[in-house]
Amino acid sequence: MSSRIPLPYAPRVLELFQNPQNLGRMEDATVYAAAGSPACGDMIAFYLKLDEPNALIIKSSFESYGCASNIAAASQLTIMIENKSLEEAWKITWADVSEALGGLPSVKTHCGSLAVGALRRAIRTYYKEKELKLPTWLPEELSKDEKHALEEEALAEKLAKKYKLLEKRD
């Protein structure tokens, strides 16, 4: 076992874990993005269906390869962005997600961050794929949560390299 730490989840985390809202792949999604990596045991995929002329999120859904708080954070975020404009959705932070979940244990705040990172990546992807001009609220520079996702993916790459080395050793 790796070193352990108590994880006093809030009831809302368990509730969403038991009965996740907006779970599953969306076939008619306008845009899709994922963040995190299987190597880190922590990955979220986000699907958005947009009312494009009004830049509104009609519905969203997620898939999660991760712990209970990862699943709950992704599900909570899909609830929070329902019928919100892309601008409003962009402005949701991991702290907002954590608060809506009744607080995440400190080692799990990155689950909130990863969910937000995946959503922001989806929003950025939308503007890029459609070759639209970036709105003023969408910064050119990556936001903190998007960077967090990148950091995790970089760590996964490192892990993957380490395992290739291990295989060579055998």
Add this chain to the structure above:
Amino acid sequence: MSNIEGLLKQHGKPDKEVYLDWENGSLVDKEVYAEMRPYYLERTFGNPAITHRMGWETLDFFMKAKTKIAKPLNIDPQALALTHSFSESNNLAIKGIAKMNKKRKKIIVSEAEHLSVIHTAKSMFSDQYKVEIIPVSNDGTMNLDILQERINDDTLLVSLQAVNHEIGTIQPVKEALEIVKDKDDSILFHTDATSAFGRIPIDYGKVEVDLATINSNRILGPKGIAGLYIKDGIKIKSIYEGQLSLEILSPDVENPALLAGFAKAVEIQFNRFDEIKNHTQNLRDKLLYGLQTSIERTEINGPSGERRAPDNVNISYLGCEGEALTVECSMNGIYVSSGSACTSRVLMPSHILTAIGRKPEVAHGSLLMKINRLNTEEQINYVLERMPKIINRIRSITGGIEL
């Protein structure tokens, strides 16, 4: 209402409950508890190092109880030091030996040791010790060729567990000991027998290790007491200071009730050794191979057959993250643990699954179940019935994410 109370309320108490997390905590057997009770309330509470009747009574009891624990190990009761936990025993074995032996500077441990061995060994870096970690094969067995290469006249201590706590590998302790002692009789050999004691036959009168860690709670004795066997003549020093008493390596006021429980647990476990071994091994095979055949995309972690501890079931379920699995199992009244990284921010899975070459996404989906003599066939049937549904639900959340 605190968050944890709310969490428990949201969880609810499942109608049926099966406890398989014996690796991480055990209750005390009823008979053991009955044996302990009078030692709290009426008997031998005096300090064994004081010169009055109550003290001598406790001293007498200590000698007799230690004799009971020493018997199945085939060791001299005087050679058994009592500690408060197996982690303390492992710390004592490494640091206590190093304190008394300043000339040799190399400590060798296997890559699959418990963290109380690996972290203790690594902590010695600051005292100018060299630590060598010997790799294990893909079933967790220490590589004896590499051990042979690495031991030299600077080697102070080699530590190799008797049974791996997570994947159940029975380590070649006898062979490793021979290699070490053939090279240099002065190199000390420690074995952490925490997960072996009461599970597989052990005879330190024949396999003459220098130090061995044993534990009470793993055989349904109380927590808060464990032992370290120290062969006669081995120099070792306590690793913390206090008022000396009977147990000079663990200087505190002795706790007769815990010792009474430990001795009783040993007595029960070894009186019924074959029966317990057969019972747990039968249930282990039923569970291990039952899960493997009824669920697709699984990988068994650790060896099969005679080289696997009779109580160990460790399987990776691909496409599942382990922490989510433990929570889903819990909702179904099945209590188990995982080697997933998800309980820490470092995002690294169990060092043992890494050591046997499991890819992270395989390690993250691992569940450890241990079979205890208290588990019944009916409980195992329940787990076999529920697990496919549990795995399906978690896989449905992973959905189309490609791993």
